[in-house]
Amino acid sequence: MTATLAHWPLWKLFLFRWAALYGLLFFSGGFWNRPWHSLAVWAAKLWGHDLLAQSGPNGSGDTLENYIFCALWLVAALLLALIWSLIERRGTFTGKLAWPAHTLLRYVLGWYLLYYGWSKVFQSQMPLPDLVQLAKPLGEKSPMGLLWTMVGVSPLYQIAGGWAEVVSGLLLLFRRTSLLGAALGAGVMAYVFLLNLSFDVPVKLLSGHLLLYCLLTLVPFLPRLWAFIRGGSVPAMTYPAPPQQPVWRWVGWVWRVLALGIILVLPFQQVRQAHKLYGDWPSSSKLVGIYQVQTDSVAPNQDMSFDVRWHTLVIGDREYGNGNQPPVRRAALTLVNGTRTLGNYQDDPKTSTLTLFMSGNNEAYQYSHNGFGDLVLKSATRQLVLTPKPEGTLLTTRGFHWVNERPLNR
Known part of the structure; x- marks a missing residue:
């Protein structure tokens, strides 16, 4: 197989060098971001953007800077591939790199698929929506928020998708199962990429690249796949012979065992640790619920746009991890004028104080609670009576039914 790769046409050799160099830059973040950031600022000014966003990491992988980085890495990889081609010409070095590059790519893809797969298996990427999210009007949700809610209310859907990523990641880690892993991974990432495009999830660049490199992982197997599709005989796959020197054979085994150990253990541990620090747990507060305000001591305003009386209060049913800080409990308040404010709350049952x-x-x-079960709130300037509103939780309480006498489509 190595000899065959060495006799590729020049255009195939060049494309391999370009793709390998670009992949190395992309998955390593350009090795060091500072010089690339300076170039990105310069490139942004050329395109009419005086400043790049300075918000820091916020979960978005589709910032303008990210796109400029990819463009710069494409150009840098192109120039490096040209220099590499001029130096090597028709040498055999590229052919010898083909399978090691394929192995490295499999390991990188396996890492990402395992990480995102475990985050879905443990339902930490898209958790069950809380009361604050359920009380938000559908029209106020972003497309990404709608997707997160849709997936979060169906553990079966999310866990099944997570296992599809985990299985494809595991299969990619071993050469003899890498064909199946790459094919399954390409299918999974095609669907993920479609969801990201459809619901404006800012991970389009990463998911698109993972899909592309899953397809590239299939390249060595294309002749066998084509023979299978045509119904012909499928030849056995031949791999390069291991090094003859015992020391290099031992080195190869050691680095593969270390790499596999890290990839198999670290993504799992990272997901579990993140869930431990930033996961969600049921709130211990007995005030949890969605409340409709019955009376508010604040006087109404004839101009409805300035009416600041309360309309609805949501006391969240989850506690969210906050790193090494105390967990956060979410709340949402809607005023009569339509203003909706998100925040947090603290409940001290010893003093019956809600902050x-x-x-x-x-x-x-x-x-306190009156004789009708209403929640009464009193402060120095305000007194309110709130009635529990049980509706608004159908999305998470409906459950699954084999038998449906009529569809419940609301």
Whole structure:
């Protein structure tokens, strides 16, 4: 196989060098971001953007800087591939790199698929929506928020998708199962890429690259796949012979065992650790619920746009990890004028105090329940009576039914 690769036409040799160099830059982040950032700022100015976003890491992989990085890496890889081609011409070095590059690519893809797969298996990437999310009007959700809600309410769907990624990642780690792993991984990533495009999820660059490199992993197997599709005899796959020197054979085994150990263990541990630090757990507060405000001591305003009476209060049913800080409990407040504010809350059952942290306006309320089961809140300037609103949780409480006498489509 190595000899065959060495006799590729020049254009195939060049494309391999370009793809390998670009993949190395992309998956390593350009080795060092600082010089690339300076180039990105310069390139952005050429395209009419004076400043790049300075928000720092926020979960988006589709920033303008990310796109400029990819363009710069494409150009850099092209120039390096040209220099490489001029130096080597028709040498055999490229052919000898083909299978090691294929192995490295399989390991990189396996890492990503295992990481994202485990995050879905443990339902940490798209958790079950909480009461604050359920109370948000559908029209106010972003497309990404709608996708996260849709996947989050169906553990079966999310876990099945996670196992598809985990299995394809595991298959990619071993050469004799890499064909099946790459084919399955390409199918999974094609669907993920389609979802990212359809719901404006800012991971389009990464998912698109993972799909592309899954397809590139299939390249050595294309003659056998084509023979299978045509119904002809499928020849056995031949791989390069291992090194003859015992020391190099031993080195090869050691680095593969180390790499496989890291890839098999680290993504799993990272997902579990992230869930431990930033996961969600049921809230211990007994005030959890969606409340409709019945009375508010604040006087109404004839101009509805300035009416700041409360309309709905949501006391979230989850506690979200905050690193080494105390967990965060979410709350949402909707006013009569339609303004909706997100924040957090603290419940001290010993003093019957509910503290709301809403956009910098922090206020503590003494709470109690009247004879009708309503929640009564009192502060120095306000008194409210709130009635529990049980509706609004059908999405998470409906469950699964084999028998449906009529469709429940609301």
